[in-house]
Amino acid sequence: MLAYVASRLGQAAITILGISVIVFALARLSGDAGALLVPPEATPQERQDIRDALGLDRPLPVQYGIFLKGVVTGDFGKSFRFGEPALEVFAKRFPNTLQLAAVAAVVALLGGVSVGVLGATHAGGMPDRVITIIALLGQAVPSFLIAIFLMLIFSVNLGWLPTSGKHGTLTYIMPAVSLAWYSMAALARMTRSSMLDVMETDYVRLARLKGLPESRVIWKHAFRNALIPILTLFSLQLIFFVSGSVIIENIFAWPGIGQLTVQAIFSRDYPLVQTIVLVTSSFLVLLNVGVDLLYAFIDPRIRLT
Amino acid sequence: MSSEANYWERFQEQRIRRRIFLRSAGVTAVGGAAVALVGCGGGDSSSSGTQAPSTAKSGATTAASATTATRAKPAGNANVSVATLQEQSTSPFFQTGGLSTPIFLHAFEGFYRIGADGRPAPALATAFEQADAQTITFKLRQGAKFWDGSPVTADDIKWSFDAYTSQNPPAAPSVVLKKAVDSVTAPDPATIVVKFTRPIPFQMEELGVTGVPRGWPVASRAYYEKVGADTFKQTPMCTGPYQVTKNSVGQFVELQANENYYDPARIPHVKTIRLNIVPEQQTRLAQIKTGEADVIEGIVGPAADSLKNESSVKIVKTANTALLTVRFFDLWDANTNSVQKDPRFREALNIAVNQDQVAKSLLKMGNPSPGVLIFPNSSGFDAGTLKPRAQDVARAKSLISQAGATGSNFTLGAYTSSSYPLIPEIMQAYSGFWKEIGVNTKIETKESGTYFTEFQAKTPRGLGPISFPNFSSGALLLVGYYKTGAAYSTTDYIPDLQDVITKLSAEFDPNKQNELVKQGLKIVYDGFYMIPSPFVDSLWATGSKIKGWDRIAGVPYVNGLETLTLSS
Numbered sequence: 001m002l003a004y005v006a007s008r009l010g011q012a013a014i015t016i017l018g019i020s021v022i023v024f025a026l027a028r029l030s031g032d033a034g035a036l037l038v039p040p041e042a043t044p045q046e047r048q049d050i051r052d053a054l055g056l057d058r059p060l061p062v063q064y065g066i067f068l069k070g071v072v073t074g075d076f077g078k079s080f081r082f083g084e085p086a087l088e089v090f091a092k093r094f095p096n097t098l099q100l101a102a103v104a105a106v107v108a109l110l111g112g113v114s115v116g117v118l119g120a121t122h123a124g125g126m127p128d129r130v131i132t133i134i135a136l137l138g139q140a141v142p143s144f145l146i147a148i149f150l151m152l153i154f155s156v157n158l159g160w161l162p163t164s165g166k167h168g169t170l171t172y173i174m175p176a177v178s179l180a181w182y183s184m185a186a187l188a189r190m191t192r193s194s195m196l197d198v199m200e201t202d203y204v205r206l207a208r209l210k211g212l213p214e215s216r217v218i219w220k221h222a223f224r225n226a227l228i229p230i231l232t233l234f235s236l237q238l239i240f241f242v243s244g245s246v247i248i249e250n251i252f253a254w255p256g257i258g259q260l261t262v263q264a265i266f267s268r269d270y271p272l273v274q275t276i277v278l279v280t281s282s283f284l285v286l287l288n289v290g291v292d293l294l295y296a297f298i299d300p301r302i303r304l305t
Numbered sequence: 306m307s308s309e310a311n312y313w314e315r316f317q318e319q320r321i322r323r324r325i326f327l328r329s330a331g332v333t334a335v336g337g338a339a340v341a342l343v344g345c346g347g348g349d350s351s352s353s354g355t356q357a358p359s360t361a362k363s364g365a366t367t368a369a370s371a372t373t374a375t376r377a378k379p380a381g382n383a384n385v386s387v388a389t390l391q392e393q394s395t396s397p398f399f400q401t402g403g404l405s406t407p408i409f410l411h412a413f414e415g416f417y418r419i420g421a422d423g424r425p426a427p428a429l430a431t432a433f434e435q436a437d438a439q440t441i442t443f444k445l446r447q448g449a450k451f452w453d454g455s456p457v458t459a460d461d462i463k464w465s466f467d468a469y470t471s472q473n474p475p476a477a478p479s480v481v482l483k484k485a486v487d488s489v490t491a492p493d494p495a496t497i498v499v500k501f502t503r504p505i506p507f508q509m510e511e512l513g514v515t516g517v518p519r520g521w522p523v524a525s526r527a528y529y530e531k532v533g534a535d536t537f538k539q540t541p542m543c544t545g546p547y548q549v550t551k552n553s554v555g556q557f558v559e560l561q562a563n564e565n566y567y568d569p570a571r572i573p574h575v576k577t578i579r580l581n582i583v584p585e586q587q588t589r590l591a592q593i594k595t596g597e598a599d600v601i602e603g604i605v606g607p608a609a610d611s612l613k614n615e616s617s618v619k620i621v622k623t624a625n626t627a628l629l630t631v632r633f634f635d636l637w638d639a640n641t642n643s644v645q646k647d648p649r650f651r652e653a654l655n656i657a658v659n660q661d662q663v664a665k666s667l668l669k670m671g672n673p674s675p676g677v678l679i680f681p682n683s684s685g686f687d688a689g690t691l692k693p694r695a696q697d698v699a700r701a702k703s704l705i706s707q708a709g710a711t712g713s714n715f716t717l718g719a720y721t722s723s724s725y726p727l728i729p730e731i732m733q734a735y736s737g738f739w740k741e742i743g744v745n746t747k748i749e750t751k752e753s754g755t756y757f758t759e760f761q762a763k764t765p766r767g768l769g770p771i772s773f774p775n776f777s778s779g780a781l782l783l784v785g786y787y788k789t790g791a792a793y794s795t796t797d798y799i800p801d802l803q804d805v806i807t808k809l810s811a812e813f814d815p816n817k818q819n820e821l822v823k824q825g826l827k828i829v830y831d832g833f834y835m836i837p838s839p840f841v842d843s844l845w846a847t848g849s850k851i852k853g854w855d856r857i858a859g860v861p862y863v864n865g866l867e868t869l870t871l872s873s
Binding site for chain 2: 032043044046047049050053054078079080081082083084092093096148151152155156159162163164165166167250251252253254255256259260262263265266267268
């Protein structure tokens with residue numbers, strides 16, 4: 001097990017190093033930060049002065065070396081736009097994104113599983129047909145459209161929920177549902193199909209023959225055995241809850257890294273772009289490593305392959 | 306560059322024979338001749354006995370503010386939703402650009418601020434004197450106080466210069482300022498003398514310090530030393546009509562009225578204003594409908610239609626806040642035989658477009674422009690000379706034929722801008738206008754940062770637009786955007802124009818500067834060097850709670866909140 005852990009961590013380190021090279025190169029290929037920082041009327045010399053002041057005149061390998069050395073010591077450089085350490089700017093926002101992602105994950109899991117189980121237990125009936133259509137729509141309609149619809153209905157027309165911002169429990173509802181919408185639909189479909197497979201098995205039939213209450217048959221015997229593919233899909237969706245927040249955060253003025261990412265990219269704030277991508281990617285890579293290790297712990301055959 | 310350097314050497318040798326004494330009145334009068342003075346302009350005149358009277362201009366304001374005599378103590382609150390505050394810095398020493406205007410224009414001041422007409426107006430100085438090309442002396446305002454009531458001293462001003470120019474990383478304008486300033490001294494408590502390393506013909510405006518047309522942001526040294534850098538960055542101690550009281554990252558900045566402001570006419574009516582960051586236009590529209598916001602910014606023309614049925618919502622505008630011109634990129638290449646060098650071709654593309662149609666049908670706002678980078682409120686703008694040209698398809702076709710350009714093909718760049726709406730759609734319309742006269746274009750839309758980088762490197766060819774927010778100094782426009790080598794210049798090779806710009810860069814008399822600006826702009830207009838697109842307005846929506854609001858002429862970002870009045 002120790003060798004497996006070391007191997008997965010080694011792979012994760014290589015992946016993160018690769019990401020650091022890619023994000024460093026892509027940020028610089030997309031445009032000149034110095035050109036965007038100075039006023040348009042600045043002279044060529046003034047633009048050069050800014051580049052010098054920010055260290056952008058150095059050769060790219062040297063800049064990358066400085067960046068990598070800084071990362072190792074926890075210094076991601078100072079944001080050009082914010083004038084503060086990029087990691088601090090990121091750290092002020094990332095918890096908000098994680099909070100929204102966590103609520104969205106709970107909404108997606110509870111909603112998707114409940115609806116999927118309901119569909120499976122009423123297979124072919126009216127509830128199942130309605131659920132299938134809703135699940136299809138959930139996967140077909142983009143989340144930003146859902147967000148706008150929710151806002152028009154619950155804020156503008158009904159006046160039940162605040163349109164945006166992060167100031168109290170109510171402000172979580174619409175962003176979380178919008179962010180969870182796609183995953184909820186995917187989980188509902190997966191739960192339904194997985195449950196239908198399990199419901200046909202002999203041990204579920206036996207449980208029924210034994211006269212167990214239907215709820216116990218469904219939740220203890222069927223659902224527990226249908227859970228593995230659902231959890232696998234859910235673990236993959238966790239990444240989406242963080243990366244997919246960019247649009248939702250903008251629509252609902254959520255003060256997370258979504259807004260920040262857009263700002264950083266458009267202003268060519270290299271240190272901040274690098275920090276956002278590298279820290280978020282590292283977080284997600286380590287999350288995946290955690291899921292892999294969990295699988296290996298549950299099923300020893302995995303670590304042998 | 307070398308000829309320019311020689312010019313300056315000659316200039317230095319000659320010295321300036323006559324002293325140029327520019328009181329605030331004279332400077333403001335230059336701009337004031339052509340532009341608006343909105344409600345709170347009285348504040349300027351109350352602070353300077355020699356202030357020239359200015360005239361009001363329709364369309365620039367929503368309602369007049371109360372006069373000084375009737376002004377009550379600040380009361381109430383208002384929520385203002387802005388698309389962005391960029392880096393949301395509340396440090397006076399780290400302001401990087403226009404998008405944080407709603408913070409810095411209300412909170413921070415230097416020797417001069419941006420007045421109601423868009424031109425410099427006295428703030429912490431009441432007047433200045435330019436004794437020679439490289440020395441400016443400011444007379445400090447007596448009685449100016451920081452938000453905590455402590456007096457603004459010459460030492461605070463000197464310290465602020467050092468603090469502003471020693472930030473790491475620096476705000477871009479501070480790098481330019483640091484290099485341009487040789488020394489800042491205070492010969493007496495009421496005077497600051499700034500010596501420069503190079504001639505400063507535009508009295509510091511050319512240094513581009515964010516929100517401070519003359520000087521740099523001034524803050525309290527004693528407060529900084531008391532609270533430390535971290536607290537100072539969040540809640541600094543400055544002099545503007547509004548004090549920064551809260552800065553919640555990614556969410557809002559809260560401003561509190563400064564009741565000790567030195568100019569009674571600019572003491573705010575509304576006590577507390579919260580600038581909420583709401584990036585998405587649809588969300589801001591929803592907020593104004595639900596009453597969560599009292600003012601929202603950034604309404605693109607067609608979206609204003611969606612508010613027509615909202616009885617409690619009013620659309621207000623500031624006119625001519627941005628301009629788009631399409632450029633002939635082949636002019637950058639001295640060795641090409643591109644038909645773009647033929648004035649007939651350039652004229653044809655100019656008169657083929659129907660600006661009225663674009664303004665009415667597409668933008669649903671704005672007015673035709675003359676095809677020159679200049680604004681109606683810019684110093685040196687001459688409406689008599691720079692008349693928008695009417696569409697004339699028959700003549701355009703004939704000119705294209707004469708130029709042998711029928712069936713010619715060009716790339717047409719496009720990008721999206723925060724200052725000018727619907728650029729890709731406008732380029733689509735222009736492509737249609739030009740197809741009608743036999744010129745084919747293929748539109749290439751790029752992300753704005755990439756587009757600007759390539760533009761500055763002067764690598765694109767064909768045709769492409771470039772947008773600009775309003776700029777009130779015609780002289781700076783000419784030097785900054787038409788001069789050979791300037792980042793956004795496409796007029797590098799026109800010798801007559803460069804000659805005018807060289808003269809302008811050495812001219813210290815604002816009136817003579819304006820004459821040179823007129824000469825330069827006429828060269829561009831007559832040569833059809835830019836294809837026009839309409840001047841556009843900035844639209845805001847105000848809710849039922851808002852009674853009146855005066856804004857600075859031409860500024861596309863939220864400003865003038867000290868004039869905001871609430872319904873009773």
